[in-house]
Amino acid sequence: xxxxxxxxxxxxxxxxxxxxxxxxxxxxxxxxxxxxxxxxxxxxxxxxxxxxxxxxxxxxxxxxxxxxxxxxxxxxxxxxxxxxxxxxxxxxxxxxxxxxxxxxxxxxxxxxxxxxxxxxxxxxxxxxxxxxxxxxxxxxxxxxxxxxxxxxxxxxxxxxxxxxxxxxxxxxxxxxxxxxxxxxxxxxxxxxxxxxxxxxxxxxxxxxxxxxxxxxxxxxxxxxxxxxxxxxxxxxxxxxxxxxxxxxxxxxxxxxxxxxxxxxxxxxxxxxxxxxxxxxxxxxxxxxxxxxxxxxxxxxxxxxxxxxxxxxxxxxxxxxxxxxxxxxxxxxxxxxxxxxxxxxxxxxxxxxxxxxxxxxxxxxxxxxxxxxxxxxxxxxxxxxxxxxxxxxxxxxxxxxxxxxxxxxxxxxxxxxxxxxxxxxxxxxxxxxxxxxxxxxxxxxxxxxxxxxxxxxxxxxxxxxxxxxxxxxxxxxxxxxxxxxxxxxxxxxxxxxxxxxxxxxxxxxxxxxxxxxxxxxxxxxxxxxxxxxxxxxxxxxxxxxxxxxxxxxxxxxx
Numbered sequence: 001x002x003x004x005x006x007x008x009x010x011x012x013x014x015x016x017x018x019x020x021x022x023x024x025x026x027x028x029x030x031x032x033x034x035x036x037x038x039x040x041x042x043x044x045x046x047x048x049x050x051x052x053x054x055x056x057x058x059x060x061x062x063x064x065x066x067x068x069x070x071x072x073x074x075x076x077x078x079x080x081x082x083x084x085x086x087x088x089x090x091x092x093x094x095x096x097x098x099x100x101x102x103x104x105x106x107x108x109x110x111x112x113x114x115x116x117x118x119x120x121x122x123x124x125x126x127x128x129x130x131x132x133x134x135x136x137x138x139x140x141x142x143x144x145x146x147x148x149x150x151x152x153x154x155x156x157x158x159x160x161x162x163x164x165x166x167x168x169x170x171x172x173x174x175x176x177x178x179x180x181x182x183x184x185x186x187x188x189x190x191x192x193x194x195x196x197x198x199x200x201x202x203x204x205x206x207x208x209x210x211x212x213x214x215x216x217x218x219x220x221x222x223x224x225x226x227x228x229x230x231x232x233x234x235x236x237x238x239x240x241x242x243x244x245x246x247x248x249x250x251x252x253x254x255x256x257x258x259x260x261x262x263x264x265x266x267x268x269x270x271x272x273x274x275x276x277x278x279x280x281x282x283x284x285x286x287x288x289x290x291x292x293x294x295x296x297x298x299x300x301x302x303x304x305x306x307x308x309x310x311x312x313x314x315x316x317x318x319x320x321x322x323x324x325x326x327x328x329x330x331x332x333x334x335x336x337x338x339x340x341x342x343x344x345x346x347x348x349x350x351x352x353x354x355x356x357x358x359x360x361x362x363x364x365x366x367x368x369x370x371x372x373x374x375x376x377x378x379x380x381x382x383x384x385x386x387x388x389x390x391x392x393x394x395x396x397x398x399x400x401x402x403x404x405x406x407x408x409x410x411x412x413x414x415x416x417x418x419x420x421x422x423x424x425x426x427x428x429x430x431x432x433x434x435x436x437x438x439x440x441x442x443x444x445x446x447x448x449x450x451x452x453x454x455x456x457x458x459x460x461x462x463x464x465x466x467x468x469x470x471x472x473x474x475x476x477x478x479x480x481x482x483x484x485x486x487x488x489x490x491x492x493x494x495x496x497x498x499x500x501x502x503x504x505x506x507x508x509x510x511x512x513x514x515x516x517x518x519x520x521x522x523x524x525x526x527x528x529x530x531x532x533x534x535x536x537x538x539x540x541x542x543x544x545x546x547x548x549x550x551x552x553x554x555x556x557x
């Protein structure tokens with residue numbers, strides 16, 4: 001086949017993968033415009049995922065999909081009470097099947113993504129009454145969950161995906177009192193959580209899924225007083241969390257998980273509290289939000305596991321960061337409040353100079369992002385290089401809680417509207433993001449079908465090798481200064497002409513097709529001229545040989 005024909009076919013595929021949001025299926029199709037409100041997505045295998053939805057007239061509340069309209073099917077009348085989690089090639093959740101008896105509720109269910117394979121899995125009190133299943137978190141070979149019974153209160157349970165391997169680990173608070181309080185995090189198949197006993201109050205606990213490996217790490221706040229641990233997060237070989245101590249306020253603590261091992265980090269020398277929260281690890285660096293001292297206000301903190309944490313104090317005001325997400329090389333992206341610009345996207349590299357607003361998306365003091373938006377709900381970071389988010393810019397989305405889908409590479413020039421799906425100032429309010437395969441799935445409100453599942457194709461941000469052509473040297477300099485040529489190198493299995501074209505994040509060609517000339521088989525160095533008027537993140541697509549392409553991320557300054 002003609003290489004140029006193959007090239008245009010490849011361009012069409014790339015453009016399709018970068019185009020605006022596409023409806024997966026009108027799930028609530030019998031009540032036009034009402035919407036199915038999809039949420040709580042989980043992979044089941046590498047080819048199937050499931051999610052909560054609603055088709056009221058058909059009594060379908062749980063759905064599976066292979067990413068096609070025809071392959072998106074109802075699994076039955078399952079009402080889900082917990083997150084849906086994956087272990088192996090099955091998904092698990094707490095809930096009930098409303099077509100069964102009342103005893104079917106507050107039980108565990110399992111699904112392999114098929115109607116026949118979605119079924120009852122485990123009852124906390126066989127033949128009796130269980131009162132609830134709440135937190136559920138998967139590790140590598142186990143998942144942990146909290147179960148509530150009339151005789152034991154809420155306690156920590158575990159499962160290896162078999163009925164025989166599913167059981168309450170320990171009755172931490174004997175009798176009807178609850179020994180499990182919350183804050184469940186599973187790190188390397190070990191659960192960290194807030195546990196309660198009458199003699200020690202609410203303190204940090206851990207469990208490896210066995211009774212012998214389940215214990216209070218330390219009595220952080222002596223006696224019956226509560227330590228109230230929260231935000232368990234792994235970073236730098238430690239488990240960090242927030243907690244209240246006997247002679248200190250609510251501050252950062254860390255542990256290696258061994259009994260008695262807890263260290264206070266960043267104590268201000270008083271019993272005042274800095275109220276740390278929103279811990280996140282970015283390539284071994286710990287970021288969190290805390291009150292940095294007078295004047296009172298919440299700011300960004302960064303810690304590299306030695307000495308004192310660094311307070312990134314913006315001199316002019318308190319920014320109240322929220323929704324911290326790992327981004328780039330040891331950086332974080334988040335949203336924060338600026339008096340003049342409202343709540344917008346920010347980024348930090350762990351230094352004061354490198355902590356700044358990316359763009360005032362909604363010009364002026366109004367918010368460009370959802371004020372209470374959280375990772376996974378209103379924001380999704382892909383490949384540490386792009387953040388997809390619900391944004392407002394006063395043109396394509398304008399009004400209280402009105403947003404459209406935007407993307408940012410962490411620069412103002414690289415922040416773009418993906419598509420104005422609801423044309424004009426009205427929005428689709430995209431949220432509940434879920435990555436599967438090469439797509440980003442999410443819920444969005446459409447004026448015709450209501451709130452339904454949509455998806456967006458994700459292009460690769462790294463060089464992808466296919467037949468006859470591969471990358472020998474990534475493009476440089478990258479970012480590319482204005483008026484400079486871009487250099488790269490490729491390997492060809494057969495001699496051929498090489499073609500290049502540049503695309504933006506919406507899959508639109510922003511520079512015409514370039515025939516770079518004939519290159520022999522082997523390694524070849526290329527020098528490519530790119531348009532000087534462009535700024536931001538783009539995708540360079542190269543085609544050569546008898547067929548094949550590579551695409552690479554380039555940033556133009």
